[in-house]
Amino acid sequence: MKIALLGYGRMGKIIERVAIERGHSISIKADSKTTSLNFSDTDVAIDFSLPSTAVSNIKASIDAKVPVISGTTGWLESYEDIVSYCNEKKGAFLYASNFSLGVNIFFEVNRVLAKLIGNYSDYKLNIEEIHHTKKLDAPSGTAISLAEDIIQNSKFTNWAMDKTNADTVKIEAKRIVDVPGTHIVNYDSEVDSIEIKHTAHNREGFALGAVIAAEWIANKKGVFNMKDVLNIG
Numbered sequence: 001m002k003i004a005l006l007g008y009g010r011m012g013k014i015i016e017r018v019a020i021e022r023g024h025s026i027s028i029k030a031d032s033k034t035t036s037l038n039f040s041d042t043d044v045a046i047d048f049s050l051p052s053t054a055v056s057n058i059k060a061s062i063d064a065k066v067p068v069i070s071g072t073t074g075w076l077e078s079y080e081d082i083v084s085y086c087n088e089k090k091g092a093f094l095y096a097s098n099f100s101l102g103v104n105i106f107f108e109v110n111r112v113l114a115k116l117i118g119n120y121s122d123y124k125l126n127i128e129e130i131h132h133t134k135k136l137d138a139p140s141g142t143a144i145s146l147a148e149d150i151i152q153n154s155k156f157t158n159w160a161m162d163k164t165n166a167d168t169v170k171i172e173a174k175r176i177v178d179v180p181g182t183h184i185v186n187y188d189s190e191v192d193s194i195e196i197k198h199t200a201h202n203r204e205g206f207a208l209g210a211v212i213a214a215e216w217i218a219n220k221k222g223v224f225n226m227k228d229v230l231n232i233g
Contacts, residue, residue, distance in 0.1 A: 003214060004028035004042040006057040007049035007072065014207040015046055022211055030057075039064035044214045051075040051137060058082055058093065067092035067217045071099055071210055073141030083223050092217050094224040097141030099209030103183075104226045106198040110185055111149045113196060118154020123187040123194070125156065126163075126170040130182040138173035142183055147171060150185075180206075 001024045005012045008031040016026055027042040032050070037060050039045070045061040047054055051074030061068035062085060070093075079095065086093040098104070117123055129143040139161060147159035147169045156169050163170035180200040187194045200206070209226070216229045226232070 001025075001043040001215065001218060002027040002041055003211075004030070004037070004039060004045040004061070004066065006030045006037070006045055006047040006053075006061070006068075009048070011048040011071070011203060011207065014203050015048065015210055018204070018207045019211050019214075022215075024211070037061075037064075039066045042066050044068070044218055046070075046210055046214055047072055048210070055082065059085060062086055062089050062091035062093065065089075065091065067094075067214075067220065069094040069096070069210060069213045069217060071096060071206065073097055073144075074137030076141070076144070086223055090221055092220050092222060092224075094213055094217050094226075094229070096209075096213065096226040097145040098181075098206065099213060099226060100200060100205040101209055101230065102205060103142060103198055103200075104209075104230055104232055106183070106196065107145060107149060108232055109196055110146050111153050113185070113187075113194070114150040114153040117187055117194065118150060118156060121155075121166070122189045122191075124166075124189070125150070125185070125187055126172060127159075128172045128174070128182075128184040128186070130174045130176055130179050132179050133175045133177050135175065138175070139171040140173065140181070140183070142181065143171050143173070146183060146185060 008029045045068040047057045047070040054072040054075045055078050129140045157167045159169040182199045184197045213229050
């Protein structure tokens with residue numbers, strides 16, 4: 001496949017290497033200085049750009065009838081607009097807060113745990129996420145996905161970085177140099193604690209998952225997520 005990289009920072013460069021290793025080529029390398037996109041020689045687009053440019057990148061890909069996957073976080077207030085836009089244009093779009101296979105398994109474990117324990121009032125819940133200091137958004141998209149899955153499967157009704165009541169999932173965001181990504185979900189009571197944790201050792205898993213998603217979405221129409229790609233749940 002010929003892949004457009006919409007965002008050519010650290011993740012974009014790792015995705016480029018992984019894509020080439022898997023037999024693909026790169027048709028576009030767009031960074032913050034890129035002013036226009038020409039998709040005439042592109043099969044699929046991978047967006048790892050900035051929150052300020054993700055929406056325009058995704059819409060440009062859909063307009064060009066190029067399937068697009070996005071791992072950019074911090075723009076999700078426009079997600080439903082993108083879903084409607086993709087369906088209206090009969091395009092193909094896939095968003096994931098995290099493309100790692102391990103994280104997507106972690107998501108499924110989190111949902112099961114929320115169903116099992118989330119309604120027991122003795123347990124207090126918090127999510128902790130740790131990322132590198134160059135990450136622009138907080139909390140991470142992965143932490144938000146964990147919180148939203150808990151809300152859908154338990155008594156909790158909201159999430160916040162400053163916890164306001166017992167029905168709110170508290171998220172703590174920490175930034176430490178050179179940490180690819182760590183996420184911890186902790187249920188704590190007076191008698192015991194239950195904790196699940198995912199630690200990324202590097203960015204290779206994110207890049208590989210993004211390329212696998214790009215391979216999967218080729219020639220498809222609709223709005224998808226990584227559960228579709230990995231047939232999880």
